Amino acid sequence: MQKDQLLTRRRALLTGAAVVGAAGVTGLLTTGPGTEAARPTTPAAGAQAAGRPLKPSAYRLRPLTGYGPPRTPPGRTPVRSAPLLRVSGRGSTMVLTFDDGPDPRYTPDILDTLATYDVRAMFFVCGEMVSFNKxxxxxxxxxxxxxxxxxxxxxxxxxxxxxxxxxxxERTCDIIEKGYGERPQWFRAPYGAWNRAAFQLGAELGMEPLAWTVDTLDWTSPGTRTIVDRVENGAAPGVVVLSHDAGGDRSQSVRALREYLPELLDSGYRVTVPRRHHV
Structure with missing residues (x-):
């Protein structure tokens, strides 16, 4: 099956699928250190335009040490009944996540923007897409x-x-290990539709389930400004943002990231990635 057919099929599923609302567990991740981004030369106005400017964080340039759940024995991942929704850590930490890729039309632009600000993000990839874009x-x-x-x-x-x-x-774990260098430690159910089997099998494969706090709904192509506003209005310490780098036309998502990322950093947010606890 060709890539365009896969993307069309996935977009059709998105339109008809009922999203299962994630509920329950919050604040159970810690965020990794990462390297901080430089402030943009021109002060960003987006946060003010959204009516939600934040005071600069005193922790922005300090090493991050998070707080999390009790550690589990080596080699054992807890079986959860709800996905993790937020991250915990000092200061105004946030995590940006991108689903459904990688896609050569949009993922490189997203990676370029993240590299410009020296920011790390999470990519929840589909094995089928990885097979075309290793x-x-x-x-x-x-x-x-x-x-x-x-x-x-x-x-x-x-x-x-x-x-x-x-x-x-398992197939996706295998192809990620080959292309990324290690097996994934995180799992996200398509459409946010979780069930007991997904939690149990994910834990057996050594993965924690991660959902999101803020859904940009960028797959509906609501407009670049709307995506930016949703991120800025939902910004808060511990938030996990859901966006997409594949599954359809993601040009709005690419443009939105260029706008809201420097604005988040200028507002004092520390954009980083979660870290698993190990004994």
Missing amino acids: DLLARMSDEGHVVGNHTWSHPLLTRLTRGRIRSEM
């Missing part, structure tokens, strides 16, 4: 981004058998 996965690894498992073909997991869910996860 070079982009290698670039994510080289530039310090975190790669998570978003299944092989982006199906609605609640409609699959346990064996099919395992296959979707």
